Amino acid sequence: MTTSAQAAICYGRDKPFAIEAVTLDDPRADEVLVRIVACGICHTDMAVRDAQLPTPLPAILGHEGAGIVERVGSGVNHVKPGDRVIMSFNSCGHCPSCDIDKPTYCYNFVPENWIGTRTDGSHTTHQGNAGVNANFFGQSAFATFALGHARNVVKVPDSAADVPLATLAPLGCGLMTGAGAVLRSMNVRSGMPIAIFGAGAVGLGAIMAAKIAGANPIIAVDVHDSRLALARELGATHTINGKTDDAAYQIRALCPQGLGYAFDTTGINKIIEQAFDLLAPLGIVGIVGASSRADSLTFNEASFMGGGKRVMGILGGDSDLVTFLPDLIQHHLAGRFPHEKLIKTFPFDQINEAFHAGESGAVVKPVLVMPS
Template identity: 50%
Template sequence: MVEISAAVVRENRGPFSIEKGLTLDEPRPDEVLVRMVGVGVCHSDIYESQVGPTPAVHGHEGAGIVVRVGSAVTRFAEGDRVLMSFASCGACRNCLEGRPAYCEKFMTLNLSGARADGSRPIKDATGQEVFSNFFGQSSFADHALAAERNLVKVPDSVPDELFTVLGPLGCGVQTGAGAVLNTFNPNAGSTILVAGAGGVGLSAVLGAVVASATKIAVLDVIPSRLELATELGATHTVNGKDADVVARLREIAPGGFDYALETTGNSQVLRTLVETTRVGGQVGLIGAGKPGAEVTFKHSSLLSGPIVRGIFEGDSVPQQFIPRLIDLHQAGRFPFDKLVKTYPFEQIQRAVDDSEAGTTVKAVLTF
């Protein structure tokens, strides 16, 4: 067993409190023990802390250094720098077809709070099992376990100061950028509308710039985030609180946008995107609505052939896509670090509060 410190949530909507004296299992044959260097704070972490089982250790955008590897691990060794991404089984039909984000065991491996066999790798100081293995890692801790399939090796060319903030590439950044570059895969000169200027939406804006879109419109209600969207390459911004948003969007793209991406989880926003997409255009759904939420469309808006589809984890194979994003950053074409604000791990609750308030786009905890 490995003694660790971790941010534990003891009750729904309770604080993330740093606790010492927890224990983490030693790596199984296919697992890797990682000492954390940085970890992103995602709204999925916050949401699960509010409604999920407790006590719990969340965190799923980890970056760290390999401490030990299991006997069956072949691709990583002690001292490797790695990013931690979502878990997948590697054996189901979707995994074998190169679509691990749609792994048939995704819920079990990422959101059950345990390994596939039901075991929980973290116990607290009293010996109580803790909801853990979140997204195959639970990286709100100074050490975390991950399966070999979760990990992405970080090139030696990446400087340490950048490595510290790379964690969000494991989920939020690859989700937004991947929705554009992998799912839409637009031709140069396309028009793209992004609803929501959080970490995922602004990562999509960066992806749209890489894809050489000529019109990149961003819809949000926070002026500072719309300003940041412009800095990152958006050509147009629209405040969702303005009157007749649909008319404004139609002024920007009179024939409708080629692609639109919904990251807010707001069903009315999704309807707006469908109504402002061109004939035969594509609408991607990333934002998760409230449980039981329903969406309604005008019947006529669907007759023009828009493709509406859900997108998970940016349709990415992390071991392929994340190195591509790192290369783009090093070439000066993907400045995702402009989204990041760092906090010492001990200030996790402040980072969560700032994220919920919208004053921080992407918080990264450093160790």
């Protein structure tokens, strides 16, 4: 038995998303069929639309899904029909990274998340007899139903039963990345200074997490005054407009001994190199911003070695989904992670308007809400 669904199919940058009828396979042993209630829009979706990542188009994107479990495969026992769940990236579960609970660095990340099919080449989703590229991040949640996997579907704790799924959905990628970078990857210490470059969803997630960690000062750098105002509301102690102010000069004035941590979400190599130059001994630069494959970074070797400094690439905030997503939900319930302030919801059939709102900067985190 298959499941009928409506899905937003991406045909590329020059064409709008088109909502079309599809059918989904029954869940295999390790799969979970989820009725999607809401799905966040992330810059990674935009990158695939623009052919910057290897997912073949046309395809069903969406990787911040949240919904209700409909059916589970025979090997799934941590969720059951009727459970509220969040979906995130998939991983293989048996490589050296997965063996040490670092699934964001799964050796098989590309085939598990980006090739448009299951790892065995079979399609999860069809139109008539033709397969549709899906299984994006192990879900493809720009749809009314999605097939997830045992490793990327996380049950929402009962304590969050009253939190709307549209609020929880964005935790599955961008916000998790920013918060995890601070709390897990860099393990920011209380009382140490941090500068966060870029106050989009990832950067604002990092600012909220830096406040949780007790960092001080927490410096937000962006070129939009509206986002800097939101950064202050969420925990930044200082804000700098990188378009009009000399960010390096101001950070040195605030932190004459240097930064303990710098977190870049821009992917701009000159900003990353500047952040490195601002580090104190043992300082860390964490990098999550996507950059061109042609870009390189240049650091002074003596400063790098002699100061014990680190430059750290970060994926997904080093998040182990089963533990970290519930942690973020508890922070939200306690008022320490008020990420609802970033969200604006859009009906599913306004997906193109929602993408435009995210790209223009009018909305930090657009979230699609499926028809009930």
